[in-house]
Amino acid sequence: MKVIMTETLLIDLDTEKWHCRRCDKKIGSARKSYKEGMLVYERDPQDIHPTQLDPEKYEFTFAPDPKWIRILEYYCPKCGVMVETEYLPKGHPPAHDLEFDIDALREQWKDREELTEPAYGPDLQMERKVHRH
């Protein structure tokens, strides 16, 4: 049984491993942080959010202040898909953002059907329950 946990990651309950959903790369133990199996790159935020106003003239330019905040980009080591971005002040320890109880997850999914695509949800609950003939 594979459970889709994020846009790009799933947990294989049989092997208890994180996998990349794009290339099926085994990322690491599902009982640990998936980040441990990722490649990380520290970005100057202005690479992504460029200055719109002339930085020679102005202090605030629509671009984040690189002295205040950095972007950590997490990539799958096999296919290079970007799994996560984390905006942190310089030196702030990255979060162990996803920590699931694997035993409880297995129990929860024993009666559920495996999904092959993420359930992105309906626009409205009513849309899903609309009565059709």
Place this chain on the structure above:
Amino acid sequence: MDKIEALEPNDDQFDEETMMAKFLEETTLFLGPDPEIMGDHDLAERSDREDEAMKKVTDPATLAIVRDRILAGANEGFEMLENMGAAPGAKWGDLVTGVFSAAGDLAISSTGGVLIFSSLVHHPVKFINKYWRDEPTVGIRPGDVFMHNDARYGNIHNTDQSMMLPVFHEGVLIAWAGATVHEGENGAVEPGGMPSSAESVFDEGLKLSPLKVGENYELKRDLVTYFQNTVREPKLQYEDMKVKMFVCRRIEARIREAIDEYGVDAVIACLRVGLEDTRAEVRRRVSEWPDGTVRYSHFADSTLRENVMIKIKLELRKKGDTLTFDFRGSSPEFANRCNNTVQASLKGMICQLFLAFIWPDLPRCQAAFAPMVVLTDEKSALNSSYLTPNAQSMMTFFPAFTGAQIACAKLMFSIPNKSTKVVAAWYDMINTFLYGGMTQHGEIVGNVCADINGMSGGAHGDRDGENAVAPIFATMADIGEQELVEEEVPFIQIVSKRLLMDNQGMGKHRGGMGYEMMVAMTDSEQWGFMVTCIGSKTPNAAGLFGGYACPTYPLCKVKGVDVFEMFKSNPEDFSYSMIDVMNNQPFKEATYSTHHMGLQYELTRRGELYMISQGAGGGYGDVLERDPLDVMRDVEEKLTSQTLANNIYKVVYDTETLVVDEAATQKARDKERAARKKRGMPFKQFCKQWSTKKPPANIPFYGSWDDSKLIYGGSPEETMTPDTMRSITMPHPKDVRIEALEAELEAAQKKLARSAKAKAAPKAKAKAKAAPKAKAKAVRKGRKKSR
């Protein structure tokens, strides 16, 4: 506490302890906010009367019909309030109506409007029940009208005024009807109701603990007059008090009609069953989520007076049917800044997250949040103490909302059954102008523009976010008609609702985009603007699953110009783009500047420009997975620049026709993926060189770093623990500026002195060098003379 009977000194029961208890009960000096009421967001215990009603009326169809009848009454009240209310907020949907149980739980809220208002009014209703019911000088009787606006007794800040009417049946209190409006003006130190320069609660204007303002459905004019004298918009104050009272009366009338038709038991049972069923359904839904923990930290960048880094830390834990929002380790409170949040306000905002974004199909009632647990440190920015100002509490609880939105999206992504779409962070800040002064009609006003409601939606899992669609705190709100606004107030939005290129959270699906706003005063003896947002150094709306956050936003000003005169002479020189105006500087004599978006009330002259942009929602997923055709559509519509299309989305296309070269795009994206693998570093290795033990010394950092029990108070040396948490007192920004200027002056004076000394030195040296020769000459001359 039960009443203590009068005792005489010779009474057998008399003792010192009893006398002391009696003395304390009779001599309470001050009824401040009740910690028991303010700390409890669960439902009141089911009363005997409710129990009796629930046994009598069990038919679900009857209960559903009664519920719909009462909801229709609340919606009718909402429409009345929106159409008749004088406050700009009322006209644009920043209001709500609701029906509360006798004990004060919000059982039914209007379909539209600001749910957080009503989901927090249960606190003041419970206060009234507890303290005023048996108080001989107050009491609760049919026809009474109660009012409230102090967030310390419930709700979020005192610009929002609530009115509550008890509903009686045959002499028994069975429900409450309520209405709340963002009124705006409240007599604070700055106009508009949300004073960012407030340094104490006493700068924040009218603060009403729950109090009776009317009897027999008549407002007490002496009190109304007092309130009118306390605020800048006296007519608005009176009009909206009357409107809210009549709205509550209409809701009361609809409740009575339901009683007449279905019986009072059906009404009482309907309110209670709705609450209990919703609470049970929420527990069931939570149990479908996976057990686990999601962690997220948000870094807010301002108090509105100065740029500082305020950490909002969230650990969201789910086990069984319980969700725990643990915000411990977040920033301490600020003693003289108004960005502090009363803990109950935080809870109301997260309740709003569930009812507007996660389970919008649930009945809009307080029970939707009843099973949740919220943990905060006392004296933190999310659980501020009694004397800390809170008029701009949104500056900390909106970032907390974003944390909760991201954490919930991550935690629940795997579940097969969702009630609405997966979404990245909604834009979470009130990018708009507040204003105040004398209108063209000779009225003194102070209020806020409806652009407060134009926040952009986060990207969805399967499509882009909606542009400038709705605020995070309300459904069915409106961004207003600018032409109508201009009839009432003396300023024009020269640029209004124009989407700003590249203002987006990039991703596989991009966040909704925000529009730019350019305002200038036209005609007033005295007029000023304010802006009260954070997010000029660090982004507000986070991305999800590899999506990027929104950009940051400046306040731009052009002073010393009258653009209206320029429009007369050479209008072709004007660019309707804040970026062009700032970069090209078309007005020769003008002064151009950018600032963080905490602008305290500033007087303006005719034709001076103030420019900001509405924010964008966070992006979803990897930018390299965005459909190239979507990128080109955005380029064609001038939403995305070719720079962004090339550099971020890596799309290759014909720059003239915008036709995508699919093969070349694939190649460019493959190359970028390969580049990522090359530049990326294994996580553990990265952490070794990245992670530090303390926050950096060059940023005033507030909150925990890697240990939630060690809180920093502005520098790596200033630390505290949850037990020793203390309020932070900030220096006045002008004092900081004066100090900096004095230091600059001193340095310049020293430099000048050094320069003067250096200039004087060669002469002195030459003089000194010349001195022995002169002396010798004089000696020789002396000798000569002596001969």
